[in-house]
Amino acid sequence: MSETISIKRLVKRLLMLAVVMFAFGFALVPLYDVMCKAFGINGKTGGQYEGSQVTDPTRKVRVQFLSTNNIDMVWDFYSKADEIDVHPGAVNEMIFVAHNPSDHPMTAQAIPSISPAEAAAYFHKTECFCFSQQVLQPGERIEMPVRFIVDRDLPADVKHLTLAYTLFDITARQPPVASINGQVPKGEQ
Template sequence: ASDMVWEFYSTADQIDVNPGAVNQMIFVAHNPTDKPMSAQAIPSITPAEAAAYFHKTECFCFTQQVLQPGERIEMPVRFIVDRDLPKDVKHLTLAYTLFDITARHPPVAHLTGQDLQGAR
């Protein structure tokens, strides 16, 4: 989203998909700020008629993501494309919009051992 400051990208521009098999893409997120942030990813598939044949089995979009200041993570997406995908569909595009939800769902900063001793 336009107000999201995280770096967010896939590690590959495209992959060859095997219909009926489990396929995987890796996405990377980096919080360049000095504060913990929460985010939610919303997926989209094009062409729209192909969405019914695309099934995510694991996705970072299923949950909110929390990144600490400077943290970078790799997030896998595992999916299956139905063998019944119409023959005229030769390319699918999986896209995500990443929204900053920090104001609505404030993250908790990681505490160090020293922080915990001071909290006692």
């Protein structure tokens, strides 16, 4: 009898633990944002830039590009150059390449970050593949531009920035393709 009671208690505790872990999973994103802000890590870029600036030809800033795949992402993903030197205020471009080597269509989302974190507000993208999801068919390869401006107001002691992208497979999060009379529409196969 006491063995049955202790098994019931164990099951209740395990269920409570599962509920707490599930709730914690939902709280991770806001907690992550708070931690990054508090500790100045994983700086997000200054976002899409709409203004214009005068180029400062007397100053150069080195911008390094890193591309990584999340653990479940099978795509080949890289920048065409590891780094470039830019003048603050000038519009610059880097091409990233993605290739889907799988045998099925996949959808990806790139998440950017900038370091050092204090420089993130001075890095402005005018065009970026990270603004939208990328869908690639089996074997498809694409080139994706990133156009950006390093702000003239970047602190003078910052001479090197790193723009990093992590590519996530979000295929499973996409709504299923609607079928017409049991057939997948052309182009959706």
